[in-house]
Every structure is written in structure tokens, then in C-alpha cells.
Amino acid sequence: MRAVTYVRVSTEEEKQLHAFEKQRDEAHLAVSQQGWEFVREYADEGKTGTDTKHRDGYKQLFEDLASDTFDVVVIKSQDRLMRNVKDWYLFISRMQDNGKKLYMYMENRFFQSDDSLITGIKAILAEEYSRDLSRKILNSNAHRKASGSSIITNGTVWGYDQRDGELYLNPE
Numbered sequence: 270m271r272a273v274t275y276v277r278v279s280t281e282e283e284k285q286l287h288a289f290e291k292q293r294d295e296a297h298l299a300v301s302q303q304g305w306e307f308v309r310e311y312a313d314e315g316k317t318g319t320d321t322k323h324r325d326g327y328k329q330l331f332e333d334l335a336s337d338t339f340d341v342v343v344i345k346s347q348d349r350l351m352r353n354v355k356d357w358y359l360f361i362s363r364m365q366d367n368g369k370k371l372y373m374y375m376e377n378r379f380f381q382s383d384d385s386l387i388t389g390i391k392a393i394l395a396e397e398y399s400r401d402l403s404r405k406i407l408n409s410n411a412h413r414k415a416s417g418s419s420i421i422t423n424g425t426v427w428g429y430d431q432r433d434g435e436l437y438l439n440p441e
Contacts, residue, residue, distance in 0.1 A: 270303075270305045270306070270340040270341050270370075271305065271306045271308045271338070271339040271340045271341070272300045272303070272305040272306065272307055272308060272339060272340070272341045272342075272343050272372075273307075273308050273309045273310065273311060273330070273333075273338075273339045273341075273342055273343065274293070274296035274297065274299075274300065274307075274309075274310045274311070274342075274343045274344070275296075275310075275311045275312070275326065275327070275330055275342060275343070275344050275349070275350060276289065276292045276293045276296055276310065276311070276312045276313075276314075276326075276345075276349070277292075277312065277313045277314070277316060277324070277326070277327070277349050277350070278292065278314060278315065279315070279316065279317050289312075289314050292345055292349070293310070293312070295345060295374065296310075296343050296344070296345065296374065297310075299343055299372070299374035300343055303372070305341065305343075308338060308339045309333075309338070309339070311326040311327065311329055311330040311333075312326045313325065313326040313327055319351075319353055320353060320356070321351070321353070321356055327350075327351070330342065331359075331360065331363065334360075334363045334364055334367050334369055335363070335367050339369070340368075340369065340370060341369065341370040341371070341372050341379075342364070342369060342370070342371050342372070343372045343374060344371065344372070344373055344374070345373070345374060345375050346373055346375045346376070347373065361380070364380075365382070
């Protein structure tokens with residue numbers, strides 16, 4: 270079988286940079302262990318799974334589902350592909366319409382049509398988890414701001430450097 274991989278992490282924090290490489294290595298190892306031919310990697314680093322707007326790797330994968338260049342998509346888990354119910358079902362529908370398979374290496378199994386209800390529930394839970402996490406971060410930052418504490422950022426605030434939880438103006 271001809272396989273492609275899809276790799277995604279949602280933040281560019283230092284700890285996530287290592288997670289991206291680890292996920293990439295695991296996906297390639299899964300392809301190798303199955304004895305499949307590796308064709309291509311699709312990747313989105315530092316992109317949320319709650320929508321597909323800014324995920325160029327995902328958008329290209331979605332388009333390529335209609336091509337005859339591969340047979341199976343290899344992902345770590347469902348939430349690495351996306352955390353959005355509507356987009357999940359659109360992906361599954363396009364994949365099945367084009368005779369492709371989806372292999373989740375953490376579960377060591379293929380997506381099956383019978384999985385639609387369970388994976389739909391998982392997509393709902395993943396979507397709600399992302400919303401809840403965003404609310405918690407916004408709430409925490411609002412309390413920090415109100416009390417004069419520094420806010421938590423992802424370390425990529427233009428014009429500022431973050432050290433020891435504090436923001437410092439970077440004149441450069």
C-alpha cells in the first residue's frame with residue numbers, strides 16, 4: 270500500500286517543537302512497520318485543529334484524497350487530524366468516496382464505517398476540549414491582567430521578549 274502521513278501540533282512552544290518531530294518519526298515508523306511504501310508527508314506545525322482555514326498541509330491532503338497517488342493516510346490519532354466535528358465528517362466522506370483508508374497508529378487500527386458514531390463523539394469531545402481550554406486561558410489571562418501579573422503567551426509576541434513569565438520590550 271502507498272501511504273502518506275499527516276502530522277500536526279497546535280502550538281510552537283519549545284515543548285511542542287519536540288512533539289512535532291517525535292510525531293513525525295512515529296508516523297514514519299508506523300508506515301515502515303506495516304511494510305507500506307511512504308509517498309509523502311503532510312504537516313501543520315503550530316496550527317489549531319479546530320478549523321482548517323490556516324492549515325495548508327491539511328488542505329493539500331484533503332485535495333489529494335481525490336488523486337490516485339496514495340491508498341492510506343497515517344495519523345497518530347483522530348485529534349491530530351482535527352478537533353472539529355463538521356470537518357471530521359467531511360474528511361471521512363471524501364476519504365471513503367475516493368477509496369482511501371485511514372490508519373491511526375496509536376490505536377494500531379484502521380477507521381471503519383462502523384466507527385462513525387464513536388469517532389463523531391470523539392470529535393465532539395475534542396472540539397469541546399479546545400473551546401474549554403481557550404476559555405480557561407482567556408480567563409486566566411484576564412485575572413492576571415487585572416491583578417497586574419504578567420499574561421501567559423506562546424512566546425511569539427511581536428516586539429516583546431518573554432523571560433521568567435514577564436514581557437520585556439524588544440526595541441529591535
